Amino acid sequence: MESRKILIIQTAFIGDVILATPLIETLSDAFPYAQIDFLLKKGNEALLKEHPKLSRVRIFDKSQKRKSLLGLIQEIRKEKYDLVLNLHRFASSGLITVLSGASETRGFSKNPLSIFYSKRFKHSINNGLHEVDRNLSLINDLVDIQQRRPQLYPTQSDLDFVSQWKNEPYYCLAPASVWFTKQAPPAVWQYVMEKFDEEGVQFYLLGGPADSELCESIKLISQRNNVHNLAGKLSLMQSAALMKDAKRNFVNDSGPLHIASAGNAPVSAFFCSTIPEFGFGPLSDDSTVIEVKDLACRPCGLHGHKACPKGHFQCGNGLMEAMNHTPN
Secondary structure (H helix, E strand, O other), X not given: OOOOEEEEEOOOXXXXXXXXXXXXXXXXXXXXXXXEEEEEEOOOHHHOOOOOOOOEEEEEOHHHHHHHHHHHHHHHHHHOOOEEEEOOXXXXXXXXXXXXXXXXEEEEOOOOOHHHOOXXXXXOOOOOOOHHHXXXXXXXXXXXXXXXXXXXXXXXXXXXXXXHHOOOOEEEEEOOOOOHHHOOOHHHHHHHHHHHOOOXXXXXXXXXXXHHHHHHHHHHHHOOOOEEEOOOOOXXXXXXXXXXOOOEEXXXXXXXXXXXXXXXXXXEEEEOOOOHHHOOOOOOOOEEEEEOOOOOOOOOOOOOOOOOOOOOOHHHHOHHHHHHOOOO
């Protein structure tokens, strides 16, 4: 496989792509002359666009699913990959894998088309294994696994752009999540700023364009001049560059958590309805998990909900008290 072609497929969310990057690093170290490509969904390509160990980033446009799927399959078959590794567990990526024409295909048995793979692997959420290790299990018979932490590569342009916010000590706060029950309540973010406020410190609220309204409301309620809403103003890689040098990053169980891990940035992660035992916890050397333990209703699901199924959201509302008992 030293000089052959490898395709990694992960067309899920931002965090899932980041947690796949140890595969890139490991394969590149083991097979430095191999062509390694990556397939992800449209919208996530900025994460890997400048990755120095990838030859090509392929994009799956799920807004035109049928058209994009057919085009991708044709392109991938022409490439004649030696190995396709599919981390995604749904049918669309399974179809790409099965029809890739690759000499060998590997992926998780949860994919409905995995029966047609060359090799299938278990993907268990309940055994405490981190998602990075689950991903690396696909190749542990091929290489010696050395690196577990994710890795992103902000460009010099990204670093230069965020330098304007690095003149004073600062904290980064990423308060948003796709799911309500994975999102610490606004009062928690106010408490973080109150607890860590000191002369000269700045607080940067991070997120995508859709998170700007939430971040602005948190900024306004804080009534502090040192709180800045950067949601929608930074790219993913610029956010990564800013988070890397923060005094600390405060995040939910969401994409920014894994961005922090990729930069080995100090991080405190709020886990509301989900638990780190699912395998998506922080991997930074300096990391803490803040959670309300011993709730009979927790966890209430793997991905979260649009509202608390019990109506009290104690896993989120109890985070301030939990924070007081967690070293930061």
